[in-house]
Amino acid sequence: MVKNLEVTAKEKSFLESMDLGKSREASEYKEKYGCDPCDACGPDACADCKPCAENGVSIGSNPFSRKYK
Amino acid sequence: MAKRQLYLQWDSTNNCNLECLHCYHPVHTKDKDQMSLAEVKEMLDDLKDTSERWSMIPRISISGGEPLMRDNLLEILDYANKNEIITALLTNGTLLTSAKAKAIYDTGVRRLQISLDGKKETHNNIRNKSFAYDKALEGIINASKAGIDVTVSMTLMQSNREDFEDVIKAAIRNGAKKVGFKTYVPDKKLGANDPEYMDAKDALSVFEDTGKLIEKYSDKITILTSDVLWEIVKQDNPAKEIARQQNKYLTGCSAGYRALSVLSDGTVYPCRRLPIPIGNIKEGIVNLIINSEVMQELRDLDKMKKNTLCDKVSHCRGCRAVAYAVTGDYMAKDPMCFKHLLGEKND
Numbered sequence: 001m002v003k004n005l006e007v008t009a010k011e012k013s014f015l016e017s018m019d020l021g022k023s024r025e026a027s028e029y030k031e032k033y034g035c036d037p038c039d040a041c042g043p044d045a046c047a048d049c050k051p052c053a054e055n056g057v058s059i060g061s062n063p064f065s066r067k068y069k
Numbered sequence: 070m071a072k073r074q075l076y077l078q079w080d081s082t083n084n085c086n087l088e089c090l091h092c093y094h095p096v097h098t099k100d101k102d103q104m105s106l107a108e109v110k111e112m113l114d115d116l117k118d119t120s121e122r123w124s125m126i127p128r129i130s131i132s133g134g135e136p137l138m139r140d141n142l143l144e145i146l147d148y149a150n151k152n153e154i155i156t157a158l159l160t161n162g163t164l165l166t167s168a169k170a171k172a173i174y175d176t177g178v179r180r181l182q183i184s185l186d187g188k189k190e191t192h193n194n195i196r197n198k199s200f201a202y203d204k205a206l207e208g209i210i211n212a213s214k215a216g217i218d219v220t221v222s223m224t225l226m227q228s229n230r231e232d233f234e235d236v237i238k239a240a241i242r243n244g245a246k247k248v249g250f251k252t253y254v255p256d257k258k259l260g261a262n263d264p265e266y267m268d269a270k271d272a273l274s275v276f277e278d279t280g281k282l283i284e285k286y287s288d289k290i291t292i293l294t295s296d297v298l299w300e301i302v303k304q305d306n307p308a309k310e311i312a313r314q315q316n317k318y319l320t321g322c323s324a325g326y327r328a329l330s331v332l333s334d335g336t337v338y339p340c341r342r343l344p345i346p347i348g349n350i351k352e353g354i355v356n357l358i359i360n361s362e363v364m365q366e367l368r369d370l371d372k373m374k375k376n377t378l379c380d381k382v383s384h385c386r387g388c389r390a391v392a393y394a395v396t397g398d399y400m401a402k403d404p405m406c407f408k409h410l411l412g413e414k415n416d
Binding site for chain 2 (some may be wrong): 005
């Protein structure tokens, strides 16, 4: 339905209103956590995030007491 | 860099074999205007094409009514999976025989959500059928044995808020991989007077108790922290700080951004819990997301900041559906938000 059409200015503006990762690539994120942030979240919203689990960041800890390393 | 997901929740049918207290559908009659198989395939094509266009990952959750009562369900699942759309079913589990679970697995589906709303008596009262609990547990077992990862999901409200630990235990006993809850959205006619509604104080109590349960059961099951209000207590990290500085959407409620909810007749809402029609899926996903005035307003973070006086709108925004149900304004502060009750704990 939408294939082969150029992405419009409105669409570009919409896509830019979301953090699609570019700013995070430039951040100290990878240096601090040793992995790229997951799809939407940073290290704590995706329970499937294996890099985070392997880094001991998120899984199984109480968010009320959680501190990032 | 992982890509973002473009997400549809599709109510495949209004038909259901239960009569749940918290259901979005007032009646369960045979759909007169249910999308045809051809129309469903067009929707899936659109999801795939739009995802490619925007460099996103296509994902769909198929719900109902009860999706196992939808005609051509297996053919639809097969079509979605062959088009590399991440596909999950949201079901009450009561019709999920071992043969049906195997057939679903064979289409490529590897994720399935089954609802449990409390211990047996609570669940059966909420679901209004005496067989609902036992059959749901059978469904969890059958899906797990077929090789499908089961997430048990609870709608949390006043009448079952004490039962979440029982649900966790049942999920573990029967082989589920994950368990979590979504908070109840009150009836818009009743608003905060809905007897099942939890205010901010109630919500904080529930979330604090759940934090302790996460620690208690973390070696046995993954307890999801996907309800949007968890964002209040998740500490900031560099990604969130940057999104906040740039006034960009990062996480939290996805209404207005990368999700749409499609009813069985093709009517589209920004979220299944926010019943404001913005068009029909036949109008196209790009058009609906980009041009709908409601969707555009939901993306107005400046307005939301002004209304909520909150600095976390880039990665939380509260639940827009609860705000709408209680205040009549989907841009208002989520009245269940307990951030102000945390004091210095979260600053």
